[in-house]
Amino acid sequence: MFGWEFxxxxxxxxxxxxxxxxxxxxxxxxxxxxxxxxxxxxxxxxSFAQIIGASQVPxxxxxxxxxxxxxxxxxxxxxxxxxxxxxHLYADFNYLRTNDLGCLEFxxxxxxxxxxxxNNYSITAGVIARTLxxxxxxxxxWLTYPAGIHAKQxxxxxxxxxxxxxxxxxxxxxxxxxxxxxxxDGMLHADHIITVSNxxxxxxxxxxxxxxxxxxxxxxxxxxxxxxxxxxxxxKPKEKVVTFLGRITMQKGPEYxxxxxxxxxxxxxxxxxxxxxxxxxxxxxxxxxxxxGISDRFHFPGFQKGKQVYEMLKASDVYIMPSxxxxxxxxxxxxxxxxxxxxxxxxxxxxxxLDHVIKTDYWDIDAMADxxxxxxxxxxxxxxxxxxxxxEVAKITWDxxxxxxxxIYNKVLAR
Amino acid sequence: xxxxxxxxxxxxxxxxxxxxxxxxxxxxxxxxDFLNDDIAERIVHQSYIPAAETLLRMIEQTKxxxxxxxxxxxxxxxxxxxxxxxxxxxxxxxxxxGKVEFLATPYAHSLASLIDPEEFRNQVKVQCEKVKETYGAxxxxxxxxxxIYSDELAPxxxxxxxxxxxxxxxxxxxxxxxPDYVYSAASAPQLKVLMRNAKLSDDIASRFSxxxxxxxxxxxDKYIDWIAATPAEEQIINxxxxxxxxxxxxxxxxxxxxxxxxxxxxxAEKGVEFWTPSEAVKxxxxxxxxxxxxxxxxxxxxxxxxxxMGNALQxxxxxxxxxxxxxxxxxxxxxxxQDWWYLQDADHFFYMSTKNMGGAAFSPYETPYQAFINYMNxxxxxxxxxxxxxxLSIDNEELNSLLTTIRNxxxxxxxxxxEKELMSKNLAQYNIEHRKEDAPAADAPKAAKTTKTKKxxxxxxxxxxxxxxxxxxxxxxxx
Numbered sequence: 001m002f003g004w005e006f007x008x009x010x011x012x013x014x015x016x017x018x019x020x021x022x023x024x025x026x027x028x029x030x031x032x033x034x035x036x037x038x039x040x041x042x043x044x045x046x047s048f049a050q051i052i053g054a055s056q057v058p059x060x061x062x063x064x065x066x067x068x069x070x071x072x073x074x075x076x077x078x079x080x081x082x083x084x085x086x087x088h089l090y091a092d093f094n095y096l097r098t099n100d101l102g103c104l105e106f107x108x109x110x111x112x113x114x115x116x117x118x119n120n121y122s123i124t125a126g127v128i129a130r131t132l133x134x135x136x137x138x139x140x141x142w143l144t145y146p147a148g149i150h151a152k153q154x155x156x157x158x159x160x161x162x163x164x165x166x167x168x169x170x171x172x173x174x175x176x177x178x179x180x181x182x183x184x185d186g187m188l189h190a191d192h193i194i195t196v197s198n199x200x201x202x203x204x205x206x207x208x209x210x211x212x213x214x215x216x217x218x219x220x221x222x223x224x225x226x227x228x229x230x231x232x233x234x235x236k237p238k239e240k241v242v243t244f245l246g247r248i249t250m251q252k253g254p255e256y257x258x259x260x261x262x263x264x265x266x267x268x269x270x271x272x273x274x275x276x277x278x279x280x281x282x283x284x285x286x287x288x289x290x291x292x293g294i295s296d297r298f299h300f301p302g303f304q305k306g307k308q309v310y311e312m313l314k315a316s317d318v319y320i321m322p323s324x325x326x327x328x329x330x331x332x333x334x335x336x337x338x339x340x341x342x343x344x345x346x347x348x349x350x351x352x353x354l355d356h357v358i359k360t361d362y363w364d365i366d367a368m369a370d371x372x373x374x375x376x377x378x379x380x381x382x383x384x385x386x387x388x389x390x391x392e393v394a395k396i397t398w399d400x401x402x403x404x405x406x407x408i409y410n411k412v413l414a415r
Numbered sequence: 416x417x418x419x420x421x422x423x424x425x426x427x428x429x430x431x432x433x434x435x436x437x438x439x440x441x442x443x444x445x446x447x448d449f450l451n452d453d454i455a456e457r458i459v460h461q462s463y464i465p466a467a468e469t470l471l472r473m474i475e476q477t478k479x480x481x482x483x484x485x486x487x488x489x490x491x492x493x494x495x496x497x498x499x500x501x502x503x504x505x506x507x508x509x510x511x512x513g514k515v516e517f518l519a520t521p522y523a524h525s526l527a528s529l530i531d532p533e534e535f536r537n538q539v540k541v542q543c544e545k546v547k548e549t550y551g552a553x554x555x556x557x558x559x560x561x562x563i564y565s566d567e568l569a570p571x572x573x574x575x576x577x578x579x580x581x582x583x584x585x586x587x588x589x590x591x592x593x594p595d596y597v598y599s600a601a602s603a604p605q606l607k608v609l610m611r612n613a614k615l616s617d618d619i620a621s622r623f624s625x626x627x628x629x630x631x632x633x634x635x636d637k638y639i640d641w642i643a644a645t646p647a648e649e650q651i652i653n654x655x656x657x658x659x660x661x662x663x664x665x666x667x668x669x670x671x672x673x674x675x676x677x678x679x680x681x682x683a684e685k686g687v688e689f690w691t692p693s694e695a696v697k698x699x700x701x702x703x704x705x706x707x708x709x710x711x712x713x714x715x716x717x718x719x720x721x722x723x724m725g726n727a728l729q730x731x732x733x734x735x736x737x738x739x740x741x742x743x744x745x746x747x748x749x750x751x752x753q754d755w756w757y758l759q760d761a762d763h764f765f766y767m768s769t770k771n772m773g774g775a776a777f778s779p780y781e782t783p784y785q786a787f788i789n790y791m792n793x794x795x796x797x798x799x800x801x802x803x804x805x806x807l808s809i810d811n812e813e814l815n816s817l818l819t820t821i822r823n824x825x826x827x828x829x830x831x832x833x834e835k836e837l838m839s840k841n842l843a844q845y846n847i848e849h850r851k852e853d854a855p856a857a858d859a860p861k862a863a864k865t866t867k868t869k870k871x872x873x874x875x876x877x878x879x880x881x882x883x884x885x886x887x888x889x890x891x892x893x894x
Contacts, residue, residue: 358784366435373436374788380731
């Protein structure tokens, strides 16, 4: 598998989903999974998959001793594997900036030279593909499609790509042609395409012109939360709290949340709104809240990570995700795990599998305001959604998703 | 001898429009007229009219041997008045044959029987009046909303003047017993209980066009054979269906109307008769008492009341609604009363059921939560209006006594006004006669005198007023 993010060092939903799926597949048994990421930190969970960091894969010959390798990268890679990989160099990449071990540097994030990193990543994929023995290649999201294609060309093994998002979702329709081309190239080379929702499946079929027969939806799931996270302690304000958690970007529809908040506050002052996260629209949103005259009740605590996310959820009475276009959207499921009633837009992939949430159109601020008001004023509504939501989300597990992916593998391999 | 007792239910709720919480206090109209009109017209033309015409033909062809009963909610009658008066005419024709019995049912298809006995009595009474006024028929047997029934209700139903009641032949109640007998209520032995035969009813309602059913296709002679093949002691088979089974649930193309129409012919061959519920109650003696401690209903599978009051949302809504009951009954505002009825419709609560998520049949809402939000917004506005009439700060008893005082005074005022008018008339006459006094005979002043003595007694206050008016009146008469 090729992926870009892997917990605990994640920047968005991609890492969580790749991790959950890999774990779910491992649970279904009889599988050896190798997961390639750009840059491992050494604290990843390696219990169910072998993790290879592209930043430890040699692409050019360096005469180094075993002890030296052990000392340099022993924490993240077995030296034996380093030497095995070094035996399978296929071209001299000395002209690239390589380090003392003949490896390329990766940031493992989304830097400005992202396209260069993507290219470098696919170079290492060539080495890995020649070294390891495997049956199938699985690429998560567009950043790793070129690597997948490369591996397929080298070995002739089938390629499955996993579409966690498309550029149509990220840009509200204004696609970046370079990204579009990488995505489409991946889809055309793939033997099968997995999408995280039917919404995304339709985008793939309609916008990228892909044969529907080779596109299958496998909805995401959630990993059950640990007791420690479920029990996080927070002091709740005496008002009700309505929370938005996510990148404050065009895709997430933050302005609709502000407008809905203004509507609720007109009739009910006993409520606070929180927009947690950061993003290019944050300043605009602060400005908008001020112009609506609700800044005293509308808060921007900034980017939340790790445990903070769960503290935030625990303190909330309503979770809202008004995304304009959300391929899946795992955060409402996490909110439900914490027992927080959720309101999501119908334009979210997770709306396809959730019943005990309120679904509105992302632009329908009236309906959104109405739903918020109902949950915070009616204990019956809150309690029912909370209880039913907990039950519902407990059934959405990764092993079921993993089994579906395995079935797709079998179908692809049987050809 | 064996008889089939058909009962067809007709009901349409007044569905609510999308009502936001910021409309509370600003907008007092709650109904989606367009949707209600659309559904009513569609269902009337697709199902109700062809079905009623079929029934009419069956009665005519069998010269009255075919009989059946209809239970129509007041809300449905109102909707037909508004959207499909032709159907009301057709029902009137059915009533005129004398072979169709109209049953009593709560006006607003409500759950009042379970929560608010007084409201239940009111609604049944008003529905009976409405049926009498519209179709000229007097209901004698009760069919409660969704066949809801329990021991607790029996004495009340009897006290309301009904000899019989229809309910569901729920398996968990009957056990080894058969629904095909007349039973008597354990808590009110004079009340006879008719139980719906669920199997034979659902054969028509849900299985008729099911091609995966082993008995498919269901024909009229096969159906009558089944009925004739039941043990000889089982004399009454109650088939309870929603009238929209014909042409609605089972579209016309399945042959459902032909099936219905062919029943009397095969029944005649097998010696199976058709009775109305009243006939069944009159002709048959109860074989046993039946005790039903927890309310039962026609709801799928469970046969209990959980489809309407099974989750926290439904209970909250019902609680808030019926708390206002006593107060609303004190009001005389007609619109408020009307809304009070429409909001009680059990369908509103059915839409909030979380039992079959995303698949609640007939619901205009996408999820139970949306149904709840919308309903509660409407209800909040309604309660604000009730509060405006009678503030909650005054408790019901105090309010009641105040109202009694006001009403007594009103009555007194009305009586006095009447008297005043009478007297001014007399005075006018007296004046006229006095002017003519010189000329005509002597008996006129006599009459005037007697009235004058009467006038003096009741209220001296009124007298000057009346006098002041009389000259003007007299003048007018002169002119």
